[in-house]
Each structure stands twice: as structure tokens, then as C-alpha cells.
Amino acid sequence: MTDSSPILIIGNSDGIGLATTRLLLDEGRRVLGISRSPSPVEHDAYEHLVGDVTAPGFRAALAERCERYGDLTTCIHCAAIGNELDPTTFSGERRVFEVNLVSVVTTLEVLVPRLIARGGGHVVVLSSLADVLNNAGAPSYSGSKAGLSTYLGGLALRLRPAGVRVTNVRFGFVDTKMADSPVRPLMITTERAARVLRRCLDRRPMRVSYPRTAALLVNLLRWWLSLRVWWGR
Ligand SMILES: NC(=O)c1ccc[n+]([C@@H]2O[C@H](COP(=O)([O-])OP(=O)(O)OC[C@H]3O[C@@H](n4cnc5c(N)ncnc54)[C@H](OP(=O)(O)O)[C@@H]3O)[C@@H](O)[C@H]2O)c1
Structure with missing residues (x-):
């Protein structure tokens, strides 16, 4: 990658966002990160903004960074x-939708008009393979990802x-604190996700479902659950 423009990573104090931040910095990219906690990353090419994506001030803080990083x-x-x-x-329950879905809309509201004015850009958003599941344990997670x-x-x-290109990335289990399940088939590392x-x-x-075997299994599970609903079980 020869591009020297900065990359904004929202939600990168931990997990997949953190691994991606490290990978991109290793490749010589400039990165701007945002999360509620401070970042463990210390690097000359890295700036971290401590903030909550659902806070009333998030839109203005993001807009200010976009102006400052004119080539973002x-x-x-x-x-x-x-x-x-x-x-x-x-x-x-409401908060899950605010973080997982509404904050993406807020981000795009700030970014996309600027990207169009600059002639283009790329937004990658992490949804989930769970977006097709009727999830009785955490319906707000699957529901927010389905909408997303x-x-x-x-x-x-x-x-x-x-x-402006938009990429929807749908991972299966990735080894982070979010993958809080007794069974985590085909789980991948954060480095692989990065x-x-x-x-x-x-x-x-436009869309990536990874790993593909997990995507296939999720579709089979969805099909089986639909059959159970169909037969009234
Ligand atoms: N892990 C999986 O198995 C898996 C599978 C499929 C999809 N995904 C998706 O991949 C993405 C990353 O997940 P992950 O597993 O890396 O989760 P994670 O380890 O829990 O990391 C989530 C990141 O989001 C930040 N965050 C959460 N709420 C925030 C808020 N209100 N404002 C600002 N930042 C906030 C967290 O930082 P702070 O707490 O410091 O704010 C953290 O840096 C998510 O969209 C998730 O749905 C994960």
C-alpha cells in the first residue's frame, strides 16, 4: 500500500480495531482512532480521540477531525x-442499536458528503454473520446488525x-471479549481479521463474509430455524 492518506478507525482501543490499527501502522499508514478508552498504541503516526460514538458531541468532534485531516x-x-x-x-437494549447502528449513520452523515466533495473514498463497516439469525439470547445484537x-x-x-465505496464485513467468531459464547466454532484471531x-x-x-465456511454454516442454521418456525415448533 503506497497511499499516505490517514485512515480513521472507530472503535479501536481493543479487539479487531486494535489489531487493524497495529497492522496499518506497521505498514506505514497514518491512523486516527476513536474509542471511549484511551488507546494502548503509542506511535508517531497515530492520534487517538477519546470519545463515545453515541455522545451528543461525537458529530462535531468527528467533523473537526475531518477538517484537520483534509486528506482523510x-x-x-x-x-x-x-x-x-x-x-x-x-x-x-436501546443502547445496542445506538452504538451498533445509529453511530454508523452519524459517522456516514459527517463523512460521506466530504468524501463526495473530494471525489471519493471508502467506508468499511463491521456487521456480523449473526445479521441473519433469530438470536434469542441477544436479539438486539443480531437485530442491529441485520439493520446495518x-x-x-x-x-x-x-x-x-x-x-464512495461501502464495504460490509461480516465476520463469524473472532477471538475478542465480544465473542462471549461457550461454543465458538471456526473462530479466527484478531490478526487474521485485521x-x-x-x-x-x-x-x-461491497460485502465480505468470513470465514466462508462459517457463513455457510450460519445459512444452514438459519434455514433449519426457519423450517422449525414453518412447522410451528
Ligand atoms: N468478536 C467477534 O466474534 C465478532 C464477530 C462478528 C462481528 N464482530 C464485529 O466486529 C466489530 C469489532 O468487535 P470486537 O470483537 O473487536 O469487539 P471489542 O473487542 O469489544 O471492541 C469493540 C471496540 O469498540 C469500542 N466501542 C464500544 N462502544 C463504543 C462507544 N460507545 N464509543 C466508542 N467506541 C466504542 C470499544 O472501545 P471502548 O470500550 O474503549 O469504547 C472497542 O475498542 C464489532 O462491530 C463487532 O460487532 C465481532
Whole structure:
């Protein structure tokens, strides 16, 4: 990668965002990161903004950084949370949608008009293979990712003629604190996930489902769950 323009990574104090930050810095890229916690990364080519993507000031802070980094044309949005549903309170459910879905819309609202004005750019957003599942344990996670994936699909088609590419990345299990499940089949490392994201920056696909075997299994599971609903079980 010879491009010297900076890359914005939202949600990179930990997990996939952190591994991607390290990979891109190792390759000589400049990176601007955002998360609620400070970053463990110390590097001359790295700046971190401590902030919450759902805070009222997020839009203005992002716009200010976009103005300062005039050559910023690439963004990777990794920020997300999960929440185990407590049906007696519904506590935390709204927040999942605010972080996982609404914050992407806020980010795009700030970025896309600027990217169009500059002649183009690339936004990569992390959805999930869980976007097709009826998830009884954490329905807000799957629901927010389902909305996100559908939204990104439409945006990718609409923005392409304006030079803005949108990539929806749907991982299976990745070894982070978010992958909080007793069974985690075909789990990949954060470094491998970062390499997948890195390839997306070159190829700019509309959608990536990874690993493909996990995507196939999820589709089979979805099909089986649909059959159970069909037969009223
Ligand atoms: N791990 C998996 O198995 C898996 C599978 C499929 C898809 N994904 C997706 O991959 C992406 C990254 O997940 P991960 O596994 O790397 O999760 P993670 O390790 O929990 O990291 C999430 C990152 O998002 C940041 N974040 C969370 N809420 C935020 C907020 N309100 N404002 C700003 N930053 C916030 C966190 O930092 P702070 O807490 O410091 O704010 C952290 O840096 C997510 O979109 C996730 O849905 C993950």
C-alpha cells in the first residue's frame, strides 16, 4: 500500500480495531482512532480521540477531525457492543442499536458528503454473520446488525456512482471479549481479521463474509430455524 492518506478507525482501543490499527501502522499508514478508552498504541503516526460514538458531541468532534485531516478518505467502523436480553427490564437494549447502528449513520452523515466533495473514498463497516439469525439470547445484537447490513447494501449501490465505496464485513467468531459464547466454532484471531480488513482496503468489495465456511454454516442454521418456525415448533 503506497497511499499516505490517514485512515480513521472507530472503535479501536481493543479487539479487531486494535489489531487493524497495529497492522496499518506497521505498514506505514497514518491512523486516527476513536474509542471511549484511551488507546494502548503509542506511535508517531497515530492520534487517538477519546470519545463515545453515541455522545451528543461525537458529530462535531468527528467533523473537526475531518477538517484537520483534509486528506482523510478511508474509515473503518468497528465500534459495537452486545447485550444479553433481560426481558424483565429490557435494560441496555436501546443502547445496542445506538452504538451498533445509529453511530454508523452519524459517522456516514459527517463523512460521506466530504468524501463526495473530494471525489471519493471508502467506508468499511463491521456487521456480523449473526445479521441473519433469530438470536434469542441477544436479539438486539443480531437485530442491529441485520439493520446495518441491509442499510450498507443499499448505500453501497447508491454511493458507488459518486465514487464512495461501502464495504460490509461480516465476520463469524473472532477471538475478542465480544465473542462471549461457550461454543465458538471456526473462530479466527484478531490478526487474521485485521488482514481481511486490510485486503478490503485494496479490493473495496461491497460485502465480505468470513470465514466462508462459517457463513455457510450460519445459512444452514438459519434455514433449519426457519423450517422449525414453518412447522410451528
Ligand atoms: N468478536 C467477534 O466474534 C465478532 C464477530 C462478528 C462481528 N464482530 C464485529 O466486529 C466489530 C469489532 O468487535 P470486537 O470483537 O473487536 O469487539 P471489542 O473487542 O469489544 O471492541 C469493540 C471496540 O469498540 C469500542 N466501542 C464500544 N462502544 C463504543 C462507544 N460507545 N464509543 C466508542 N467506541 C466504542 C470499544 O472501545 P471502548 O470500550 O474503549 O469504547 C472497542 O475498542 C464489532 O462491530 C463487532 O460487532 C465481532
